[in-house]
Amino acid sequence: MYEQRVYRHDIKDRDLVSFQAVVKETDLYIRALKNLSVEAVAAINEVRGPLEDYIRGHPIFLHSLEPLPVEEDAPEIVQRMAKAARMANVGPMAAVAGAVAQMVGERLLHLSSEVIVENGGDIFLKINRKRRIGIYAGESTFTGKLAIEVEPGQTPLGVCTSSGKVGPSLSLGLADAAVVIAPSAALADAAATAVGNIVKAEKDIDAAIELGRQIKGISGIVIIAGSSMGAWGDIRLVKT
Numbered sequence: 001m002y003e004q005r006v007y008r009h010d011i012k013d014r015d016l017v018s019f020q021a022v023v024k025e026t027d028l029y030i031r032a033l034k035n036l037s038v039e040a041v042a043a044i045n046e047v048r049g050p051l052e053d054y055i056r057g058h059p060i061f062l063h064s065l066e067p068l069p070v071e072e073d074a075p076e077i078v079q080r081m082a083k084a085a086r087m088a089n090v091g092p093m094a095a096v097a098g099a100v101a102q103m104v105g106e107r108l109l110h111l112s113s114e115v116i117v118e119n120g121g122d123i124f125l126k127i128n129r130k131r132r133i134g135i136y137a138g139e140s141t142f143t144g145k146l147a148i149e150v151e152p153g154q155t156p157l158g159v160c161t162s163s164g165k166v167g168p169s170l171s172l173g174l175a176d177a178a179v180v181i182a183p184s185a186a187l188a189d190a191a192a193t194a195v196g197n198i199v200k201a202e203k204d205i206d207a208a209i210e211l212g213r214q215i216k217g218i219s220g221i222v223i224i225a226g227s228s229m230g231a232w233g234d235i236r237l238v239k240t
Contacts, residue, residue, distance in 0.1 A: 029118040034111075046107070047100055047103045050075030050078070065091040067085040084186040085190050102185035109126055113126075125150065130152065134146070146222075146237055147239075158182050158183065175195075181221075205230040220232065
């Protein structure tokens with residue numbers, strides 16, 4: 001089911017060109033030095049094709065809520081998703097949005113030195129100057145008030161969000177937003193799901209952060225639930 005992504009209209013800097021690339025369920029909002037929409041659609045097809053073929057032969061990969069082993073010769077996207085799922089102890093599809101965002105972004109970096117790819121709240125970015133990524137947490141009072149500041153030296157980077165209240169992605173928790181940053185967007189996506197799954201109430205924020213800290217490769221976490229927020233790691237929060 002399509003859900004309007006109203007947060008895409010909140011971009012304030014105008015030095016990059018913004019465009020959309022859509023193939024089936026994949027709906028990317030991309031910013032780069034020039035319009036690469038044609039190339040982006042081609043990249044999506046290049047990334048999605050092997051994944052779709054693999055799922056046709058391994059339907060459990062689509063539905064499992066637990067990590068799965070995959071063959072050594074499995075497509076690259078399948079291997080990235082499976083590895084992230086193992087590290088975060090979730091099903092492999094928990095990593096799909098982040099994996100697609102990063103693999104499309106990597107292809108576009110051959111044509112633009114600065115690329116930001118947003119895929120339903122999961123972001124891959126490689127930037128040339130300091131940028132701020134706003135945190136969207138639905139009806140929470142924190143929405144529109146906080147952003148994550150990212151320096152060029154931190155990128156390439158994945159900044160991924162899971163929510164039990166916003167968006168179509170599966171979450172077993174009730175967090176308004178569970179945000180994870182990591183060099184691997186697939187891992188950030190999977191870890192955001194794992195962290196968000198255990199937030200049933202504000203009191204669970206500390207336990208969720210502690211869980212996230214145990215996942216190797218994660219560099220920062222922000223969790224918003226109700227009127228409470230918790231953060232950990234190499235992450236700079238600023239007011240917007």
